[in-house]
Amino acid sequence: MRRPGDAASRDVAGDVASHPRPPDAAPGATPPLRRVARVVLLDPDDRILLIHGHEPADAADAWWFTPGGGLEGSETREQAALRELREETGITEVTLGPLLWRRACSFSFAGRRWAQDEWYYLARTTQTATVAEELTELELSSVDGTRWWTCAELEATSETVYPTRLAPLLRRLLREGPPPVPEILTTEIA
Template sequence: MRKVARVVLLDPDERILLLHGHEPDDPSDDWWFTPGGGLEGEETREEAALRELAEETGITEVELGPVLWRRRCSFPFAGRRWDQDEWYYLARTASTAQPTPVAAGLTELERRSVAGARWWTCQELNQAHETVYPTRLAELLRRVLDEGPPATPEILDTEIV
């Protein structure tokens, strides 16, 4: 089980940053997802969340908050199956600039499978026809914006694709 830290990054307008990914050999098989990735060495999940955000977006000026959600997932990607235990951290930034994935920080696989990034409003997410992970992200985000972070992380349904 791969330990993963993900970031629910909000800007001052409460838009969430999502990356646009796709299968390396099939750009038409695409989806949107939160920045983040696997822990390296002895780093904590918090350290991994901040490192991954910097590597994938170039954004380093953030205030890392609590863990909002936890989920287990299993999915095929790049010719193998990935089994992950994901923790989603709330983070805020004052930056509203359009981030672009930082090629120097991306792995070779990420360079072949990340097509860009975009800030989304909750309403845009709710109306989106694109695939977004985790599923129910619009609903989950709306609850955080309306009620604040949960007292303890919410355990999301296991997703197996």
């Protein structure tokens, strides 16, 4: 089953151990809303960095997603975005820009149901080499690597990418710049 998002890979995988479903929660119960920060990371050529992930038990159930993950402790969304980016990609030379988009999503991953409130921040970097620095055991079993994508490549791909409208969102961002206020994206449920 495809999941819209929060990437059903790293960011969820990274928080499975720290945010398990409460033991008294009924199977199928609505999970608590997870606060997530994501990064729309662009290089000097306006390529976007995406992470490739898959369901741990089924590598064929795969998708691409933006770096990011759940907030830890009292950190802000901005702090979480930069931390997650460092952990997932090793990229630290980043200029974090404005909040672009917000999205709610719900999906199944690794035998659990996730509900997330995702905030997407624009960031720029000249550092294009990536190396995952702090992946959990689950992430190691569900993340395959990273790739820099042009907008044209995103528009042409038949692979699953989250959020599902990332190609037109990126095209508009490159053409018009960041929106004056964060755009609320369509809720995705899988």
